Amino acid sequence: MEQSIKKVVLAYSGGLDTSVILKWIKQTYSCDVIAFTADLGQGEDLSGVERRALDTGAVKAFVEDLREEFAQDFIFPMMRANAVYEGRYLLGTSIARPLIAKRLVEIARAEGAQAIAHGATGKGNDQVRFELTAAALDKTIRTIAPWREWDLCSRTDCVEYARQHNIPVTVTKDKPYSCDGNLLHLSFEGGELEDPWAEPGPHTYVMCVPPEQAPDRPEVVTLDFEAGNPVALDGEALSPANIMARLNSLGGRHGIGRVDMVESRFVGMKARGVYETPGGTILQAAHRDLEGLTMDRETMRLRDQLMPQYAAMVYNGFWFAPEREALQVFIDKTQERVRGTVRLKLYKGSVTVLGRKSPVSLYNPELATFEKDMVYDQADAAGFIRLNALRLKAWNQ
Structure with a gap:
């Protein structure tokens, strides 16, 4: 029999979506919500996030500085691979999600929570990243994804929900972006x-x-x-x-x-x-x-x-x-x-x-020069070319 959810750890940014989600989870699941906010170098003032989470109904709120871990253990390994998605995207959001999810799972274990929660939509990639990470790290942890469950169909609905529940709204017509x-x-x-x-x-x-x-x-x-x-x-x-x-x-x-x-x-x-x-x-x-x-x-x-x-x-x-x-x-x-x-x-x-x-450079100026050198016999290239041409001649015949 599946264990009931009594405590949830929520990835909380303090913005519109996650503030609405915090309140909605409390009402829908009748459970305690622990908020977790990661400082990944987003440049925002996070000094008021803990208070905002508690005022919205969280029983605890964790705000952690993960910048060094993020750079050393996530950004740098990916950069060593020269990873680029579809030739252009340097994977900034993608590489942050596994670290956030990792900490959600770790806090859930420490606090005795049965589930984690995120604010990713059912149309996006982040839901997959959060939940695959959780599955890889702890198969017993459940995930609550409100955007796949509730009847709020848009950010406009979230704004209205926030106003009804006295949650501050930060979305404007000039800055409508996620x-x-x-x-x-x-x-x-x-x-x-x-x-x-x-x-x-x-x-x-x-x-x-x-x-x-x-x-x-x-x-x-x-x-x-x-x-x-x-x-x-x-x-x-x-x-x-x-x-x-x-x-x-x-x-x-x-x-x-x-x-x-x-x-x-x-x-x-x-x-x-x-x-x-x-x-x-x-x-x-x-x-x-x-x-x-x-x-x-x-x-x-x-x-x-x-x-x-x-x-x-x-x-x-x-x-x-x-x-x-x-x-x-x-x-x-x-x-x-x-x-x-x-x-x-x-x-x-x-x-x-x-x-x-570099002290371990593979570049040899004596080999690469267009001037006279004593280390490369240019006549050797003729045999090299003839050998590589064998299969081309066979194919042409």
Whole structure:
């Protein structure tokens, strides 16, 4: 017989949806609700979130700073894989969900809760990410997903519900977006963005300035790497979270890292989103370039073939799946020699690599030179070409 739900841990942002959900769960399930809010570097003042949760009916409220864990154990492993979804999306929301869900499960265990809850809609990817993570970590934990259960059919219904229950409303006509922010990005969905032809409104520029408003003079920076991870910016050693924060500030000031795209959701529909990923865009450009100097050709080729699968695992919610964890072992092996320094120019929405160096560089100037050398016999290339041409000649016959 299924155990009744007496206590629920809710992923709580303090915004409209999760405030309504908190009240609705209490009324519908007649149970205690514990609110959990993660500081993932979204840049919001979370000082009042605990009080807001308690005032809305939570019996406890946890607000935790997870920025360093998020950067070191989630963003950086994904960046080592150069993961990009459908050629453009750097997976900012996708990579945050498994960490939030992990903490929901851990708090549920500690507090004796029978279920977790989230505010993801039945149309989106986040419901899958939360629930697959929970299933991977604790098969006994149940999940409450109000958007799949209640009779509130829109954000307009949520606004009305909030007003009826004296919950403060923060949605306006000027800013009708569903947003998700963290150390890696800020996303926007809804409003005029539901029309793929419509230009994003001015309120979708938060982390990044429009490139035409960026400084007229470029800025040059250096990034140091060890084992595929950034460890210093302009020669200053920084923690993972602080490197991301500083890169976000640099990239945002120069209008770098903004993507407007229509993507394929895991649940089967197309959706349009605007993503601001200033620091991640700089980091990926530098990391990829350093790999060209330090990574073996065939190893890189194999990793690149696997990258779309890795990116899909992250996007679809399989972070804690055995296939992603196994693939991560391979990726991390490929990154052991990815160390050195990359020099980059930031200018009006673009990142340009100016130079790179490494103590384990595979670049041999004596081999690569167009001048006279003593280490490469150009006549050897003739036999190499003849051997590779054998199958082409056979096919032509």
